[in-house]
Every structure is written in C-alpha cells, then in structure tokens.
Amino acid sequence: MAESIPAVKVAHPPLVAVKGMNDILPPDSARWDWFEDTVRGLMRRYGYLGIRTPIVEPTPLFVRGLGQVTDIVEKEMYSFTDSMNGDALTLRPEGTAGVVRAAVEHSMLYDGGKRLFYIGPMFRHERPQRGRYRQFHQVGVEALGFAGPDVDAEVILMCRALWRELGLADVRLELNCLGRSDERQAHRAALIAHFEAHRERLDAEAQARLYSNPLRILDTKNPALQLMVESAPRLLDYLGDASLRHFEALRAVLDAAGQPYRVNHRLVRGMDYYGLTVFEWVTDRLGAQGTVCGGGRYDGLAELVGGKPAPGIGWGMGIERVLDLVVQSGVQPPPPRPDVYAVVPAPAALPAAMTVAEALRAAGVAVLMHAAGKDAWGSMKSQFKKADASGARTALIFGADELARGEVALKPLRDAAAVQTTRPIADVAAWVHELRNA
Ligand code: ATP
Ligand code: MG
Numbered sequence: 498m499a500e501s502i503p504a505v506k507v508a509h510p511p512l513v514a515v516k517g518m519n520d521i522l523p524p525d526s527a528r529w530d531w532f533e534d535t536v537r538g539l540m541r542r543y544g545y546l547g548i549r550t551p552i553v554e555p556t557p558l559f560v561r562g563l564g565q566v567t568d569i570v571e572k573e574m575y576s577f578t579d580s581m582n583g584d585a586l587t588l589r590p591e592g593t594a595g596v597v598r599a600a601v602e603h604s605m606l607y608d609g610g611k612r613l614f615y616i617g618p619m620f621r622h623e624r625p626q627r628g629r630y631r632q633f634h635q636v637g638v639e640a641l642g643f644a645g646p647d648v649d650a651e652v653i654l655m656c657r658a659l660w661r662e663l664g665l666a667d668v669r670l671e672l673n674c675l676g677r678s679d680e681r682q683a684h685r686a687a688l689i690a691h692f693e694a695h696r697e698r699l700d701a702e703a704q705a706r707l708y709s710n711p712l713r714i715l716d717t718k719n720p721a722l723q724l725m726v727e728s729a730p731r732l733l734d735y736l737g738d739a740s741l742r743h744f745e746a747l748r749a750v751l752d753a754a755g756q757p758y759r760v761n762h763r764l765v766r767g768m769d770y771y772g773l774t775v776f777e778w779v780t781d782r783l784g785a786q787g788t789v790c791g792g793g794r795y796d797g798l799a800e801l802v803g804g805k806p807a808p809g810i811g812w813g814m815g816i817e818r819v820l821d822l823v824v825q826s827g828v829q830p831p832p833p834r835p836d837v838y839a840v841v842p843a844p845a846a847l848p849a850a851m852t853v854a855e856a857l858r859a860a861g862v863a864v865l866m867h868a869a870g871k872d873a874w875g876s877m878k879s880q881f882k883k884a885d886a887s888g889a890r891t892a893l894i895f896g897a898d899e900l901a902r903g904e905v906a907l908k909p910l911r912d913a914a915a916v917q918t919t920r921p922i923a924d925v926a927a928w929v930h931e932l933r934n935a
Contacts, residue, residue, distance in 0.1 A: 517623070517631030524832075528820055531830035533616055535662050536636050543655050545614040545638055550595040552618065556585040561801050562594035564769025566710040573621040575631075588620035592637045593770070593795065593811055594802065600641050601804030610642030616816075628786025628818045637792075639811035641799075646743045649774045649794060649810055650750035656778055656790055656812065657756055663819070664828040668789060670756060671777045673764035674744040676736040678772065678797070684735040685711055691729050698725060715763045731762045743773050770795040774810065782825045783818055790814040834888030835865035836932050838910075840880045841895050844869070849922065850895040853905060856925045862932045865889060884910060891932055907931075 514520060521529055540547070556576050563570050575588040589595055592615050605611050616636045623629050638655070640648045653670065660668050675681060688711045692699060699707065703714045703722060715726055736744070751758055758776075766775045775793035783789070792812025799807040823830070837857065841850045854864045865887050867880050875883075884892045894906040894917075905922050909915035920928045 515631065517625035519630060519632070527833045528823065528830050529816070530833070532663070532816065532820060532823070533636075536614075536616065536659065539655060539659055539662065540614045540638075543612070543651070543658075545612040545640075548596055548599065548613040548615050548639075549617070550589075550592070550599050550615070552589055552620075553586050554589055554595050554598070556587040558594050558598055558802060559587055559590060562597070562768075562770060562798060563591070564710070566706060566713065567769060568767055569621065573623055575620045575622055590619055590621045591768070592617070592619065592635055592813055593639060593768075593798070593809075596637075596639045596811075597641065597795075597798050597804070597809060598802050600639075600807075601799055601802055606642045606807050610640065610648075612638070612640050614638045619813075626786070628783055628815070628821060630817060634816040635813045636816060637811055637813040639809060641809045642807055643810070644796070644808040646746035646774070647750065649743075649747045650754070652792065652810055652812055653747075653751065653776055654754055654756060656814070657754075660778075663823060665819075665822055665826055667782050667826065668778045668780050668822070670751075670758040671761040671764050671779060672748075672751075672758045673761055673775050674733060674736060674740060675765065675772050675775055675793070676732060676740040680735050680737055680740060681712065681732065681772075684730060684732045687730040687735070688712065688714075692725070695725050698722075710769075712765050713767075715765050716767065726763060732765075733760075733762060740773060747774055766791060766793055768795075770798040770801065772796055776812070778814075780822055783821055786818060788815075789818045789822060832888060835863040836889060837862055837864045837891050837893055838884035838887050838889040839864055839866045839893050839895065840877070840884060841867045842877055842880075843897065844874055846895040846897060846900055849900050850893075853893070853895070853922050853925060857929060857932065860925065860929045860933070862929060864893075 556574070559574060560570055569590045574590055577586055578584070579586055596613060596615065600606055600611065614637065617634065618632050619635050620632055622631060625631060638652055640652055660666070689707060692703070692707055692711060692714060696707075699714075700717075700719050700722060703717060706713050714722070715729060717726060764775055764777060771793040773794040773796070776791070777788050778790040779787045780789060781787060790812050792810070794808070794810040796806070796808040798809060799805065839850050839854050841847055850866065854866055857864050867875060867883070869875055881892070890909065890911050892908045892910055894908060896906060899906050899919055900922070903922055904919040906917050906919050908917040
C-alpha cells in the first residue's frame with residue numbers, strides 16, 4: 498500500500514469558513530471598531546452597563562422565551578445535543594432571552610431596575626444573502642424592571658442619537674402597540690375570522706399559522722397576501738385604556754423630542770414575548786433587508802424563563818446592516834492611524850527605540866514600530882515609505898549619531914516645509930505633547 502502513494506506532496510483541500518459566517522478583516526474591521534467605540538460611548542452617557550452572557554444556552558430558553566411558533570424556533574436555530582451529557586443546547590439566535598435569564602438567575606432586579614447592553618455574535622440558520630447571515634452581530638439594550646413608557650422613549654431616542662453620531666440620516670421609525678395579552682386574544686379571534694374568510698388565498702405558512710399564531714400572518718413577506726393583511730382588523734382597535742395611555746405617553750415624548758414615526762399596524766415583530774410597545778428602525782437603502790433595528794416591551798418574559806414578573810424593554814440592532822448603511826451613506830470613519838512611525842536605521846538602535854516607544858505609548862501616543870523583514874532589516878527609503886503609508890504625522894528616527902548624544906530625530910511627515918529637529922530621549926515627558934492627537 499505504502500508504495501502506491503505518489504512521491505509528490507499532496508496538498509490538503511483548502512479549509513474555508515462555514516457558509517453564511519464571515520471573517521471581518523482589516524481594513525473593514527476598523528469600521529467595526531469605530532462603531533463599537535461609538536456604541537460604548539453612547540451607552541455610558543445613557544447609563545447602560547455591559548452584560549456578557551454565554552453564546553450557548555439551554556434550548557428550552559428560546560423555545561419557551563421566543564415562542565414555539567416563530568421563525569426562529571421553527572426553522573432558524575442551531576440546536577444540538579451535547580455529546581458528553583445529552584443536554585439540549587442552542588447557539589443563541591438573539592440576546593434578550595439570555596439577558597433576562599441571567600437577570601433572573603442572579604436576582605439582578607432585587608434593588609431596582611437595571612439598564613444593560615451587549616455586543617456580540619448571534620446565530621440563525623437562514624439563507625445567506627446581503628444583510629442576512631448565519632453568524633451575524635447585534636448590539637442590544639435591555640432595560641429591566643422599568644414599567645413606564647418613559648423608558649420606551651429612552652431606548653428609542655438612544656437609537657436616534659446613535660444614527661446621528663454615526664452620520665446616518667435615512668433611518669425611519671415605525672411604531673406599534675401590541676397591548677396586553679387579553680387584548681391580543683380578542684383581536685386574535687377577529688383576525689382568525691378575517692383570514693378564514695379568505696382561507697383559500699392564504700399561503701402554506703399562513704395556513705399553518707392561522708390558528709397557532711395568526712398575528713404573525715401580519716408579518717408575512719409574501720406580496721400576494723399584502724392586500725388581505727392591509728384590510729385585517731387592527732390590534733389598536735382592541736386596546737384598553739391602560740394600553741392606549743402607555744402608547745400615548747410614549748408618543749408624547751417622541752413628539753416633544755421631534756422624532757417622527759409612522760404607526761404601522763402590521764408591525765408585530767418576530768418573537769412572542771413582545772407586548773405594548775414594539776418598534777423598528779428601517780431604511781430604504783439596503784434593499785430587502787431594510788430593518789436595521791427592532792425592539793419592544795416584553796413584560797411577560799421574566800416569568801416565562803421562570804422568574805418573578807418583571808417588566809422589560811429593549812432592542813437588537815444588526816451591526817452588519819448598520820455598517821452596510823454606513824458604507825452606502827458614504828460615511829467615512831476616521832481611519833486608524835498611528836501618531837508616530839518609528840524609523841530604526843539599524844538593528845543596534847532597536848533597544849533604545851523600543852524603550853522610547855514604550856514610554857510614548859504609556860503617555861497616550863500611538864506608535865507604529867518599524868519591524869524588520871525576514872531576510873533584510875529594511876532600507877531607510879523603504880522605512881520612510883511605510884511611515885508615509887501609515888498615515889502618521891510624525892516620524893521618529895533613531896539614528897546612531899543622535900542616540901550617541903542621547904537624542905532622537907523628529908521629522909514632521911505632513912508638512913514639506915518643516916525641518917527635522919531632535920529631542921532628548923531621557924525626557925520624553927517634555928515633548929510628548931507635540932505628538933499626541935496629531
Ligand atoms: P428580519 O425580518 O430581517 O428577518 P428579524 O425580525 O428576524 O429580522 P430581529 O430578531 O428583530 O430580526 O433582530 C434584530 C435585528 O438583527 C434585525 O433588525 C436585523 O438588523 C438583525 N438581523 C436579524 N437577523 C439577521 C441575520 N440573519 N443576519 C444579519 N442581521 C440580522
Ligand atoms: Mg428573521
């Protein structure tokens with residue numbers, strides 16, 4: 498057998514990423530970093546604290562929390578059995594259920610409400626296309642323990658603040674009120690009667706949901722059903738006083754804040770846990786996947802995952818879609834560039850250069866060190882070329898003569914008229930301000 502193996506080296510077939518799951522590489526990763534920095538700054542100003550929950554959760558968390566008759570639970574979950582102990586596990590398809598589970602498990606609400614946010618990957622087994630991936634990323638907020646419409650307004654307005662900070666203009670707000678579950682029940686009966694009257698025109702999915710979850714038929718993406726859905730009974734007409742007051746109070750804040758919105762009677766959202774306020778931020782610039790953020794109130798979810806009743810509201814934002822919109826809108830995040838490029842003419846200068854670079858970085862200066870190639874140190878010409886390409890405003894040149902005098906040469910790179918001067922390396926603090934925020 499061994500003789501039959503050819504002497505030539507057989508290459509392994511190339512390994513590639515799982516379909517629908519993407520690598521995020523430089524330079525694109527800089528846009529992600531900028532986005533996440535912007536989000537974290539925003540969260541700080543609104544008083545939202547970070548929470549990190551596991552990517553893998555017990556499958557029943559989502560089946561119970563999201564609802565059996567939902568796109569996610571019916572067909573999009575990456576569920577598997579732990580081969581070690583037989584546990585039913587699922588890669589999280591969304592963030593809310595896990596955050597509420599954690600809040601209940603750790604009694605986080607015993608001393609009042611909590612404002613939380615997360616950023617991370619989510620997994621859904623969908624057909625990959627623009628704006629729809631199998632691993633995608635969300636930033637989300639969950640305000641737990643607050644029952645009032647003021648917090649509904651807060652989480653919505655923080656999205657607007659984010660659009661503004663990102664430089665995005667073309668995002669519209671759609672709003673609806675799903676009321677309480679008894680109000681939805683009354684509406685549900687009317688809805689079933691309406692769809693039963695058109696039964697033969699329903700598609701297979703709508704047929705299947707007619708009695709299990711008729712509200713979700715309103716959510717259909719099938720154009721053939723649009724007219725029937727438009728003429729369906731409106732949930733808003735079934736709402737009681739308390740629900741209507743909640744909705745009115747939210748609208749009053751949005752109106753006062755100058756935030757336009759459209760009341761969309763068909764907006765029901767994908768998960769069963771929503772009640773009262775639901776909303777989406779949508780754009781026309783991303784084709785079919787135009788919803789960049791969706792959220793709402795889920796006052797029943799804590800109980801569904803086995804906790805005491807606790808109100809909650811939040812949203813989830815698709816980072817891939819938002820960043821696609823950033824690109825479509827021509828927004829250019831500030832390119833990541835070092836303040837200083839360290840030119841090191843010869844290897845002997847490296848210890849001194851590294852020491853100065855460390856001191857500068859400790860003082861807040863971004864320093865990109867020259868790094869030698871595999872076979873060659875790198876000529877001065879090639880080092881200056883790299884210094885220019887890096888975008889740094891200043892080069893520090895660690896020449897042997899200067900070092901012998903305890904100095905380093907400083908050369909402005911963006912100002913052709915500027916001359917090269919020297920600075921003492923023992924006293925970085927005296928001149929570091931010249932390099933910062935350049
Ligand atoms: P859609 O109707 O587009 O399937 P959804 O209602 O399933 O969206 P949510 O569960 O509300 O979406 O998730 C919140 C946000 O996460 C969406 O508005 C979208 O921006 C993003 N998102 C959802 N699914 C994906 C996906 N498969 N790939 C990329 N982003 C996604
Ligand atoms: Mg979906």
